[in-house]
Every structure is written in structure tokens, then in C-alpha cells.
Amino acid sequence: MDKKTVGLIATIGTALFCGCPGIFLCLFGAASALGGGTFELGEQSGNVPPAAGIPILCLGLLLMVVPVVVGFFTLRRKREPLPSDEPLPPVG
Numbered sequence: 001m002d003k004k005t006v007g008l009i010a011t012i013g014t015a016l017f018c019g020c021p022g023i024f025l026c027l028f029g030a031a032s033a034l035g036g037g038t039f040e041l042g043e044q045s046g047n048v049p050p051a052a053g054i055p056i057l058c059l060g061l062l063l064m065v066v067p068v069v070v071g072f073f074t075l076r077r078k079r080e081p082l083p084s085d086e087p088l089p090p091v092g
Contacts, residue, residue: 007074014067022063029057 031037032053039048 010074011071014070018063018066022060025060029053
């Protein structure tokens with residue numbers, strides 16, 4: 001496979017496995033930070049503290065940046081080197 005195909009597959013994979021969970025974590029983190037998150041564990045239940053929502057929100061944002069960075073570094077065009085058989089122009 002050529003490099004562009006591998007880069008496209010890597011970008012799609014990171015979008016599925018990092019971008020989508022990142023979106024859901026951002027939504028849950030924002031809801032928790034604004035006081036809307038609740039939990040229920042067996043007999044215990046209550047509100048998620050707003051201070052716990054901020055790190056979840058940051059983790060979600062970080063996960064959403066991963067596909068963008070992977071896509072940038074794998075799909076960008078690299079500069080072609082100058083042909084070496086041509087003489088360099090005079091400096092001056």
C-alpha cells in the first residue's frame with residue numbers, strides 16, 4: 001500500500017477510536033462541570049462533583065485532537081528535494 005492509503009486508514013481509525021469517544025467525554029464532562037452529572041452504583045447515588053467534570057472535559061478535548069494531528073502528519077505533502085544534477089545559482 002502507498003503512504004497516502006496508510007495515512008487515510010490511520011486517520012479514519014483514530015477518528016473512530018479516539019474522536020468519537022472524545023466527543024462523548026466532552027459532552028459528559030461539560031454536563032458534569034455545569035452540575036448536571038449523576039451516578040448510581042447499587043444502593044449509592046448522587047451528583048458528580050463539578051470539579052470532576054473539568055478533567056473529563058480536558059481528556060475529551062485531547063482525544064478529539066488526536067485524529068487531527070494524525071491526519072495532518074500522515075496526509076501532508078512533503079517538499080520534493082531539488083534535483084542534484086543542476087548547478088546551484090551563484091550566491092551574491
